[in-house]
Amino acid sequence: MTPKDEIHVPINSDSDIVTARQQGRTMALEAGFGDTDLTVISTAISEVARNIVEHALSGEIILRIEHNGSKAGLVITARDDGPGIPDIALAMQDGYSTGKGLGLGLPGTKRLMDEFDIVSDPEIGTTVIMKKWRN
Amino acid sequence: MRVPILKQGKYLxxxxxxxxxxxxxxxLRDDLAAQVGKYRTRGVIVDVTVLDVMDSFAVRTLRAIAQIARMRGAETIIVGIQPEVAFAMVQLGLTLGQVETALDLEEGLALLDDRTRQDGNRDAER
Structure with missing residues (x-):
């Protein structure tokens, strides 16, 4: 794996949200994703990066290209060491929000992606791993 | 970078x-709220053509801009939402609510002209 295949973007402030989604777009473009997917991927990165800024203050977004046979996909990992999500099932319901969002963040983001997993622990923080496969 | 706000006639x-x-x-929200009063604006256009992402925060802020402007007597039209952006917004579950949209700046100006012409007629009837 060349270093270019994985990018770490530290998330500490709202301007890092823009950096993360632009890096994600660039990586997806190089991997051959189409225009609609590029926007969908950027939007999903924006939502999970904002979750970090609002709930955990700092964390990182890791972007990686994954190959599965002839398929290529973008794997986005959003990791923070914040207070964790006490009730993930509740947080994944449309309309539920503790922050400043519209309550669409996590369930909406899941709809944008092909795969979406979330693990959260008050001791460790929250990690979201999501994938988009190239059509 | 601060978003430039151009005054064109009675619109911003x-x-x-x-x-x-x-x-x-x-x-941008705060600048527009201040300038609507300063210039006695009847209409605001926010051109989002260059935005390749409109996430939940952007949509919520645009809705706030329109609501604030309306309370100050001005209509707001969002113009230039790209097709891919519209697609992602719908999938994410975002709507602009009561905020009006138009395809581009030209359509947006025509829509504002319609709105304010109606207001003008109403004023004349009084």
């Missing part, structure tokens, strides 16, 4: 030039 046109951080979006 905020033409977004690049991707905006949350802070810059809030700055």
């Amino acid at each position: 046109i905020a033409s977004i030039q690049s991707a905006l951080s949350d802070y810059e979006l809030l700055q």
Whole structure:
């Protein structure tokens, strides 16, 4: 794996949200994703990066290209060491929000992606791993 | 970067030039709220043509801009939402609510002209 295949973007402030989604777009473009997917991927990165800024203050977004046979996909990992999500099932319901969002963040983001997993622990923080496969 | 706001006749046109951080979006909201009063504006256009992402924060801020302007007597039209952006917004579950949209700046100006002409007729009847 060349270093270019994985990018770490530290998330500490709202301007890092823009950096993360632009890096994600660039990586997806190089991997051959189409225009609609590029926007969908950027939007999903924006939502999970904002979750970090609002709930955990700092964390990182890791972007990686994954190959599965002839398929290529973008794997986005959003990791923070914040207070964790006490009730993930509740947080994944449309309309539920503790922050400043519209309550669409996590369930909406899941709809944008092909795969979406979330693990959260008050001791460790929250990690979201999501994938988009190239059509 | 601060979004430039052009005064054109009785309208204000905020033409977004690049991707905006949350802070810059809030700055645009506050600048427009102040300028609607300062210039006695009847209509506001926010041109989002260059935005390649409209996430939940951007949509919520645009809705706030329109609501604030309405309370100050001005209509707001969002113009230039790209097809891919519209697609992602719908999948994410975002709507602009009561905020009016138009395809581009030209359509947006025509829509504002319609709105304010109606107001003018109503004024004349009094």
